[in-house]
Amino acid sequence: MKCSKIIIFALLTCCWACGPNHVYEAMHKFEDQQWQDQDAPVFDFSIADPAETYDVTCLIRNTLEYPKHNIYLTYTLEDSTGQVLDSELLKKDLFDATTGRPLGKGMGDIYDHEFALKTDFRFPHRGGYRLKLQQFVRNEGTSLPNIVAVGVRVLKKEK
Numbered sequence: 001m002k003c004s005k006i007i008i009f010a011l012l013t014c015c016w017a018c019g020p021n022h023v024y025e026a027m028h029k030f031e032d033q034q035w036q037d038q039d040a041p042v043f044d045f046s047i048a049d050p051a052e053t054y055d056v057t058c059l060i061r062n063t064l065e066y067p068k069h070n071i072y073l074t075y076t077l078e079d080s081t082g083q084v085l086d087s088e089l090l091k092k093d094l095f096d097a098t099t100g101r102p103l104g105k106g107m108g109d110i111y112d113h114e115f116a117l118k119t120d121f122r123f124p125h126r127g128g129y130r131l132k133l134q135q136f137v138r139n140e141g142t143s144l145p146n147i148v149a150v151g152v153r154v155l156k157k158e159k
Contacts, residue, residue: 027151
């Protein structure tokens with residue numbers, strides 16, 4: 001029964017992700033569910049129509065054993081020449097700080113979160129872009145445990 005729920009969930013996710021407004025989506029999985037301090041996943045994508053507006057979203061997948069209620073991360077958005085278009089440090093909650101209840105959407109002990117990085121954003125020109133994510137959680141050791149993967153989604157806004 002649990003396997004069939006996972007298969008149905010995966011099929012629905014695939015169908016949703018392949019819609020006409022879907023521009024790009026990718027996930028970076030971490031070895032042993034450990035996001036190392038020096039690991040900064042990079043996501044390269046192309047924009048065909050700079051006249052359109054887009055939403056850029058950060059995706060985080062964690063386990064219930066994640067040791068904190070929030071995560072600090074930075075993102076850097078660059079164009080194909082390396083010019084930084086935007087960079088920001090973000091604090092996002094993965095669990096309710098009071099109750100400890102996991103936020104996001106989950107199945108079993110894995111939870112997915114979506115956080116807007118840019119909304120109604122216009123890329124300045126057609127071509128390639130790069131978005132880099134890096135964690136900045138103060139943690140003993142050199143890694144952030146129980147982070148399964150991080151990713152990026154770019155969607156064209158509906159008119």
